[in-house]
Amino acid sequence: PNSPLVVFTPSGKRGRVPAGTTVLEAARRLGVDLDSVCGGRGICSRCQVAPAFGQFAKHGITSTEAALSDWNRVEARYAEKRGLAPGRRLGCQAQILADVVIDVPAESQLHRQVIRKAADARPVEMDPALRLCLVEVTPPDMHAPSGDLERLTEALRAQWGIEGVTISLPVLADLQTTLRAGNWTVTAALHRTSADAPPRITALWPGLLEGDLYGLAIDLGSTTIAAHLVSLRSGEVVASSGIMNPQIRFGEDLMSRVSYAMMNPGGAAEMTGAVREALTHLAQKIAATAGIDMDRILDLTIVGNPVMHHLLLGLDPVELGQAPFALATSEALNLPARNLGISALPEGAQIYLLPLIAGHVGADAAAVALSEAPDHSDELALIVDVGTNAEILLGNRHRVLACSSPTGPAFEGAQISSGQRAAPGAIEAIRIDPTTKEPRFRVIGSDLWSDDPGFAEATAQTGVTGLCGSGIIEAVAEMRMAGLLDSAGLIGSAAQTGSARMIPEGRTHAYLIHDGSASGGPVITVTQGDIRAIQLAKSALYAGARLLMDEMEVDAVDRVVLAGAFGAHISPLHALVLGMIPDVPVEDVTSAGNAAGTGARIALCSLAARRRVEALVRRITKVETAIEPRFQEHFVAASAIPHATAPFTQLRR
Ligand code: FES
Structure with a gap:
């Protein structure tokens, strides 16, 4: 033949x-x-x-x-x-x-590879939880009575070989109208939670549905909530958006929100309501930006730290505020979006919450691990995601460890005398001339340095308003390099440093960066108190990393990855000079951007990736910093800038 x-x-x-x-x-x-x-x-x-x-x-x-x-x-x-x-x-x-x-x-190709933007990032293979199937359903017949749903599932079996299909109730409610509107031809969205799970019909359209389905990858942070709207066909991000987390009004940081829940009956429920409402707004906003109908958004992945995760689910976070920091559950969860009261989404939309690593190390860290994949490499990578808590991963192909460390909010500009959130007008970068001790700086919203011509005009709108997180880190590291600060963190006087910018401040000194008072702006200084706050934060970060290295029995790591919005802005050199991270060649410190958001996006595009992160989280060893005596030792030694004993190469330049 x-x-x-x-x-x-x-x-x-x-x-x-x-x-x-x-x-x-x-x-x-x-x-x-x-x-x-x-x-x-x-x-x-x-x-x-x-x-x-x-x-x-x-x-x-x-x-x-x-x-x-x-x-x-x-x-x-x-x-x-x-x-x-x-x-x-x-x-x-x-x-x-x-x-x-x-x-x-x-x-x-249904399972096409999507190349990620960063040069060294591995491609993601599309393996979405949703697929579309057009089916022709037999019309009802008086002589062979059967339900519309039974004839629809029979059509899926006969025309697509798909068995065991179920349907969600809200979709069933519209089934009869949709079948008749489509003249017995409909497009079904079939959702599976895993490759071998029976699919569920989560949406139906009359006739052929043209175009793509979309998903939302959400990074639920304690300060901001960021979302990517992703085509589930191409894997491309079609829009990104973010809003402030409205829970801020209940407490700036995580622990104050947990206290709010402890002190106020119904407080946890209030915070749950606030975040769910915010997600509804965010979904509407991003769909409007992209010009996409809400009924196309049928799958969501959400990552967040344990407190954010529990509050979103309506779980009381009180246990997370006290040892032994027990999670209600650390498992990955599949839920209908309706159960979380995200009302703007279509009835059938489904949510996948990534697993949590431990009571202090959340699904955001799991997403970072998925995105950065330390377990796929021979190199030993230290990955730090800095927020009010630093989440730290250390690992390679053989073993991955995780811990969190209470850095406090100083790295975000809080508890700093001239500190502020990253916003237009905030000083984000600063250089101090080692000879003249004169500073030059750049503020968010302009590319010019303060000694460039046109700086005043360029910043007329925003002014120069304070120091954001990266600004304060650079300021302290530059002061150290310019000899304005000794290794114990003491600020020198005008006489000691020969700089008129050192101004008395009580019994200590402060470094004057910018005096905007003539034009009604603030006086921006770095005080001894600021240095102390940064020393505490950076010692906690370093000590956490060191503890993981002890557990791994190594003295050095091959590379350091700075993740998170903060990591994207901080300069590797300044982080090293400060001794925030263990010493490595400066070129081996890289920024991963919003790796938690990227991890959420990878999980959104791929069921295989969901299985991968679940398996990885199960094999991560958790190290508890709070009960480990060596943490205190490391913390004390790390208070010096850059460090009391560990060798740091950067300051030798
Ligand atoms: Fe060929 Fe639809 S499968 S056009």
């Missing part, structure tokens, strides 16, 4: 099929990833392929002519109505007549 050879690229899969087999059918038989929403009816165009005629002798293919059938009526109609790019065929219509090589372009 005539059985032409077909070779698919880029997968390289090949085999013989009976002449006349469609490309889509051949792909299915050979296990080739080729998308289809309409099930081969020639209307969705997801199955487009590019038959590559030519010389393919190496595959044993020599015939180049008429390897595929001519356009049939369906394909011709599609091409006429919607257009088909030159060289493209509908895989469900084109029949294989002779040996042929067929290229499956990226957009026709």
Whole structure:
């Protein structure tokens, strides 16, 4: 019999099929990833392929002519109505007549690889929890009575081979109207929680649904909530947005929110309500920005620290405020969005919450671990995500450890005399001339340095308002490098340093960075109290990292990754001069940006990634800093700048 050879690229899969087999059918038989929403009816165009005629002798293919059938009526109609790019065929219509090589372009692959932007980031393979299937349902018949749902599930079985389908109640409520509106043809969104779980119908549309489904990857921070709107077909981020966490009015940091819950009956519920409402607004805002209908947003992943996680779920966070910091659950969770009262989302939208690592180390750290994948490398990586608590991971292929360390809010500019949040007008970078001791700085909102011409005009709108987190870190490190500060952290006087910028402040001294008082602005200084606050924060961070290194029995790490919004802004050199992190060559300190958000996005695009992070979290060893006596020792030694005993190479320059 005539059985032409077909070779698919880029997968390289090949085999013989009976002449006349469609490309889509051949792909299915050979296990080739080729998308289809309409099930081969020639209307969705997801199955487009590019038959590559030519010389393919190496595959044993020599015939180049008429390897595929001519356009049939369906394909011709599609091409006429919607257009088909030159060289493209509908895989469900084109029949294989002779040996042929067929290229499956990226957009026709269901499990395509999405290349992440950072050069060293590994690609993510699309493996979304949702897929779309068009089905033709048999209309009801008086002589063979059966429910509309039973005929729909039977159609899914017969037309797609999908068994065991369930439906969520709100979707069932609309089923009859939708089936009739679509004249018995509907597109179903099928959601699975894992590759082998039976799917659930979470949305239905009359007729063929064109375009993509979307998901939201949410990083639920204690200060800000950030979201990416992601196409579940291409994996691309189509919009990003963020809002302040409204729980701030109950307490600036995590522990004050836990206290609020302890002290006020109903306090936890209030905070739960506030964050759920914020998520509703955020979803609406981001959908509006992207011009996407809310009914397309059907899957969500959420990461957050344990307190944020528990409050979102309506779990009392009180246990997280006291030893032994027991979580209600650390497991990954699958939930309907409706259960969390996120009312703007469609009825069927589903949420996946990443697992928590420990009572102080949340799903945000799990997401960082997923994104940075220390477990995929031989190199020993130290990954720090700095907030009011620093979450610290240390690991490689063989072992991954985690802890959190109570750095306090100083790194975010809080508890600093001239400190402020990162906002336009805040000093974010500063350099101090080692000879003249004169500072020059840059504020958020302008690229100019303070000694550049035009700086005053460029900052006329914002003014120079204070020091944000990266500003204070750079200021302290620069003061140390310029000799204005000794290794114990004492600020020198004008006489000791020869600089008129050292002004008396009680019994100590302060360094004057900017005097804006002439124009009604603030006087910005770094005081001895500020230095103490930074010393406490950085010692806690360093001691946490050191503790993990002790546990790993190493004296050095191969590289340091600074994660989080903070990590994105801090300069590696200044972090090293301050002794925030163990000494490594400055080029081995990199910033991962919002790695927690990236991890949430990876999990949104891939069920396999969800299994990966669950398995990784199970094997992470948790180290509890609070009960470890060596933490205190490390903390004390790390108070010096950069460190009392550990060698630091940076200050030798
Ligand atoms: Fe839908 Fe081919 S599978 S057009």
